[in-house]
Amino acid sequence: MKRLIGLGLLLAGLLYPFAVYFGMEHFAPWQFGLLLGGLWLARALTGERRPGSLWMALFAIAFCGLLALLNSPLLLRWYPVLISAFMLGLFGLSLKFGPPVVERLARLREPQLPDAAINYTRQVTRIWSLFFLCNGLIAAALTVWAPLSWWMLYTGLISYGLMGLLFAIEWLVRQRVRGHA
Incomplete structure (x- = not known):
């Protein structure tokens, strides 16, 4: 499961700019925030306990929460x-x-x-x-x-x-x- 979540985050990161560029007319920024936030939350809950990994996940979750809350296209970037x-x-x-x-x-x-x-x-x-x-x-x-x-x-x-x-x-x-x- 950990590898699947890691792969999901990797693919999300690689495809993210294209998803934002081509998906903005179909999806709202809050939806991007919820999807990314869900992946980071899953990583935080199932990931390895390496130094710094938890704070990175928490910071990313906070960013995604802010993105979902503000629903800002500029914040997506x-x-x-x-x-x-x-x-x-x-x-x-x-x-x-x-x-x-x-x-x-x-x-x-x-x-x-x-x-x-x-x-x-x-x-x-x-x-x-x-x-x-x-x-x-x-x-x-x-x-x-x-x-x-x-x-x-x-x-x-x-x-x-x-x-x-x-x-x-x-x-x-x-x-x-x-x-x-």
């Missing part, structure tokens, strides 16, 4: 900003209250990391933190100043393309760094 803020918090706080997110992921494959790899994962975590900061700022600017179509294009396509590009570049750099080690 702030959800990708919220998700970027969550990711920035997750990556950024892991640098302070480590181990960094990228190090935890690397240790899944290689439990005994050399010091150079630990330093590398810390740098990659910093880069992802910077990415999520910039991504959130761009999404916020588009929410406030751009037409809905631009917002949908960036939050639904361009930002994911940039994430993929960052993944690819990091993978290439990692191969090169491992080759020199």
Whole structure:
């Protein structure tokens, strides 16, 4: 059940900009709020008890409740900003209250990391933190100043393309760094 809820939230996040853009003529903002809020509530009730996961779920539920209560089309556009803020918090706080997110992921494959790899994962975590900061700022600017179509294009396509590009570049750099080690 946990995986199904996680998959539902992932799909909702990926499809959200398109759902808002194409669904606004069929659904009210309060309906989006109830659907998303229900998914986040289910995650809070069935999810793992990792540090920060409960507060993220509670904050998302509060956002969705506000969206449902205010029924505001403009508020709909702030959800990708919220998700970027969550990711920035997750990556950024892991640098302070480590181990960094990228190090935890690397240790899944290689439990005994050399010091150079630990330093590398810390740098990659910093880069992802910077990415999520910039991504959130761009999404916020588009929410406030751009037409809905631009917002949908960036939050639904361009930002994911940039994430993929960052993944690819990091993978290439990692191969090169491992080759020199």
